[in-house]
Amino acid sequence: MDKILVAHSPDADDIFMYYAIKFGWVTLQDTEFDNIALDIETLNQATLRGEYDICAISFALYPFVKKDFALLKTAVSFGEGYGPKIVKLKDTKLKKNFKVALSGKYTTNALLFKIKYPDARITYMNFLEIEQAVLDGVVDAGVLIHESILTYDDRLEVEAELWDIWQELAGKELPLPLGGMCLRRSIPLNKAIEYENTLIKAVKVANDNKLLLSKMLLERDLIRVDHDTLQTYLDLYANDNSIELSPLQYQALDKLYSLGFEHGFYDEIVKSQNYLIPSEYKELRNS
Structure with missing residues (x-):
C-alpha cells in the first residue's frame, strides 16, 4: 500500500x-x-x-x-473579477511609504503588491491576524485573502483590489x-x-x-x-x-x-x- x-x-x-x-x-x-x-x-x-x-x-x-x-x-x-483586497481604516489616507501587512513573502498577492507599491513598508503575518492589525493601527493597511475578503469589519474600507492591479500590470483581462x-x-x-x-x-x-x-x-x-x-x-x-x-x-x-x-x-x-x-x-x- x-x-x-x-x-x-x-x-x-x-x-x-x-x-x-x-x-x-x-x-x-x-x-x-x-x-x-x-x-x-x-x-x-x-x-x-x-x-x-x-x-x-x-x-x-x-x-x-x-x-x-x-x-x-x-x-x-x-480570481475572475475579484481577489485579495488592500484594506485600511475608513477616512484615512495612505502615505507613499505606508506600512502594510501581507500574508507571506511568497504569496501571489505579495508579488503583485511589491510591483505596484515599491515604497511600502512590508510586514508579514498570519492571514487571520491581518484584519485586526489594521483595526488596531499596528499597520496602515493589510491585504486580505481567503474568506476574509467577504467578512471584513465595517470600520474598514478597500483601498485597492488586487484584481484591478493585476489587470493594470497584465495589460489585458486575464484570470488572476x-x-x-x-x-x-x-x-x-x-x-x-x-x-x-x-x-x-x-x-x-x-x-x-x-x-x-x-x-x-x-x-x-x-x-x-x-x-x-x-x-x-x-x-x-x-x-x-x-x-x-x-x-x-x-x-x-x-x-x-x-x-x-x-x-x-x-x-x-x-x-x-x-x-x-x-x-x-x-x-x-x-x-
Missing part, C-alpha cells in the same frame, strides 16, 4: 477540493491518502524545504521550486492566478500521473456534489464560515475552472511569471506548460 500525504491550506476552497478523497468518494487502488492543513505561507516555506510530496502553494512561489516539483493541473484557484498544487519530481512518473488524475477526479466530484459536500464539511466544523458565505466563497474559488488548467489560465500564469522576471523577482522566464507532469507518458508506455 502506497501512502501519500497531501498538504493543503485550511481555507474553504482547499478543504472542499480535497475532501472527496478524505470522505472516500474518490480512491486509488493500493494507495492511502492522508492530509495536513497549514496556512499557505507555511506551505510555501515547506515546499522550499521539500517537506511534502504533494503540496498546495501560491502560484508566485512556483519558479523557486520548479526544479524539484512539477506543477499540477488541478485544484487551482483564480492565486494558488495551485505541486508534486515532487522524485515520485515515479507512473505514480505521479495516477496521483494527479485522482486529484483531478476529486475536484470534479466535489464540484458536482457541492451542496452535499458543503453540508458535511459544515457539520464537522471543518470550515470557518457559515453556509451562505461558504457557497459564495466556493463559487469564487472552487468551481468548474478549478478542475483542470485551461489555455487562458496558462496564459495568466505565464504573464505572472513574466512580470516577476521583468521586475527582478525571478532569475528566468518560466513557461508554465513546460513544468507539468507529462501525462501522455502512460498512454505511450501502454501503446
Whole structure:
C-alpha cells in the first residue's frame, strides 16, 4: 500500500477540493491518502524545504521550486473579477511609504503588491491576524485573502483590489492566478500521473456534489464560515475552472511569471506548460 500525504491550506476552497478523497468518494487502488492543513505561507516555506510530496502553494512561489516539483493541473484557484483586497481604516489616507501587512513573502498577492507599491513598508503575518492589525493601527493597511475578503469589519474600507492591479500590470483581462498544487519530481512518473488524475477526479466530484459536500464539511466544523458565505466563497474559488488548467489560465500564469522576471523577482522566464507532469507518458508506455 502506497501512502501519500497531501498538504493543503485550511481555507474553504482547499478543504472542499480535497475532501472527496478524505470522505472516500474518490480512491486509488493500493494507495492511502492522508492530509495536513497549514496556512499557505507555511506551505510555501515547506515546499522550499521539500517537506511534502504533494503540496498546495501560491502560484508566485512556483519558479523557486520548479526544479524539484512539477506543477499540477488541478485544484487551482483564480480570481475572475475579484481577489485579495488592500484594506485600511475608513477616512484615512495612505502615505507613499505606508506600512502594510501581507500574508507571506511568497504569496501571489505579495508579488503583485511589491510591483505596484515599491515604497511600502512590508510586514508579514498570519492571514487571520491581518484584519485586526489594521483595526488596531499596528499597520496602515493589510491585504486580505481567503474568506476574509467577504467578512471584513465595517470600520474598514478597500483601498485597492488586487484584481484591478493585476489587470493594470497584465495589460489585458486575464484570470488572476492565486494558488495551485505541486508534486515532487522524485515520485515515479507512473505514480505521479495516477496521483494527479485522482486529484483531478476529486475536484470534479466535489464540484458536482457541492451542496452535499458543503453540508458535511459544515457539520464537522471543518470550515470557518457559515453556509451562505461558504457557497459564495466556493463559487469564487472552487468551481468548474478549478478542475483542470485551461489555455487562458496558462496564459495568466505565464504573464505572472513574466512580470516577476521583468521586475527582478525571478532569475528566468518560466513557461508554465513546460513544468507539468507529462501525462501522455502512460498512454505511450501502454501503446
